[in-house]
Amino acid sequence: MSIIQIKGLHKIYNPKKVPVHALNGIDLEITEGEFTAIVGPSGSGKSTLLNMIGGLDSPTEGTVIINGVDVSTLSPKKLIDFRLKNIGFVFQDYSLLPVLTARENVEFIMQLQGRKKEEFKKRAEELLREVGLGDRMDNRPSNLSGGQQQRVAVARALASKPKFILADEPTANLDSVSTSDLLEMMQVLNKEENMTFIFSTHDQRVIDKARRVVSIVDGKVAEDIQVEQEMAQ
């Protein structure tokens, strides 16, 4: 089932002063359960594309339909709520709130969703255990390694029960061991819970794990390759 449909997407930054054509007509469809890497040279528009998919910025032209909803028609207020309910985010850096512990970071998102206390307490613990941080739950991000922080970020993204998780260069700041650990964990979640992951990356080892690789060059889709399932493993 298709959960994201992008049609004729254009994004021009600074249209009045020095226009930057970040996206130049992207058509893309993402179906449930995908494990997709967005790749491309620096400045090609990967982050811009992910921001559009995540409803963090509005397109100059074209439509982004998520789960049947054209996000560009949503008011800013509704959009925040939409993100909270439908999209999980993992960022390259500063993903977590530094003043909250791992557990609180995960609980916080569910609290924003207005879930009950007993429910989110339990779920936060489950998720942190699932990402392998059962014993570090009460640490603040500053006491966790980069890889551990990104796991917490994934747990937080999952906590809101989103339709898909967007991760913009989640491994850019990680060493190779943490990178493969994180990817492995994401793969498990993808397989066992059918969670859709869309992530951008420069890292060949990460690209190798993807089941679909979308290459962006100059704001256009240059290549879109479905990797054989067996090969990805």
Next chain:
Amino acid sequence: MITAISWRNIWRNPTRSLVIIIAVALGLTAGIFSVALMNGMTEQKMRTAIENQTSHIQLHHPEFSVNKDIKLHLNNKAEIEKILEDNPAIKGFSSRTVAGGMLASSRGSVGVQLNGINPEKEKQVTAIWQNMIEGDYFEGDSRKPILISQKTAEKLEVKLRSKLVVTLQDSEGEIVGAAFRVSGIFKTTSTAFDETQVFIPKKALQDLLQLPAEVHEIALVLNDLEQVPIIKEELQKELGESVKIEDWKEVLPELAYLSDATVQTNVLFLAIILVALAFGILNTMLMSVFERVKEIGVLMAVGMNKLRIFSMIVIETVFLSVSGSLIGVLVGIALIKWTSQEGISLSMFAEGLASWGVSDVIYPTLSAGFYIILMFMVLITALLASIYPARKALSLNPAEALHGLNN
């Protein structure tokens, strides 16, 4: 959880937060203490004015206060005194015969108000007898004693036992005079009072005025100052329209005005301090918001709505201001407690203050209500100071806020 986040955010940069907290605390301590000092002075002035001049309540002929004519004496003196004696709320009263006149020595003359009093009765009402610096309070056997203030003595260049001539108009309109001997010299904290008031025995004045047994003024003191309005009303009912009853505020309206004005000045004074502090708080919060642009971007991205972000910044500002204020208020209270035990001696400036009616030891004081007003003012200050930083935080677009971090 937003409250917890706000509180912890404050302590991310402890130095910066402490600096502003201490600034707020110091500002408020200084503000509170100054206000308490001003209050202490005002209260002192009122107390001395009540003790020496106005008493709690005064009775006059209805027109007496308008033209001070000596013929406007109280008509039913005996009846009034009986009623006053029977009222248990009244601690004491003094009936006075009052007239304006001239006081002359060989060196000069001054216009004064002559108060003809019964020394023992007067003791219950005013504190002149406690303010004698030379001589005594009608204790000697002088036949025509007069009490004058040190100021008047200096002006007329007279000493204890000097002779003074009193000149005035009697009830027939005749100019009459008599010699008195200075038997005591007093000094109160009010220069204005000292310059105008002299005391002689009631009988002596009545004889001069040819007003046997008549009095113009009855001053009374209650057991409790707070009861003034009630007793005043009670007496008015009993005595009817033929007697004008005034409380101390009416006798000296500038005194009541002073106490009102003090409250207004105090609030204005603290408001100015708070406005200054508000800019410091605003600056601190603005720095904090700018430092956290990306973090706020993440919060917006993951679904924290504007209202919550706004609240987070507002709560942080309130925490910052209120913790500083609490410290400031507590230190201020401690300081007031400590200094009000011994009082603060202002003998250095006493000369100037005396003309204003303040004695040289001040007891700082502040009412509980004032702290409540103050905490409200702090809260409003915090809210106002938070609006700009909070709006700045909201003006961020998540994509732009995150821009720096994702490419």
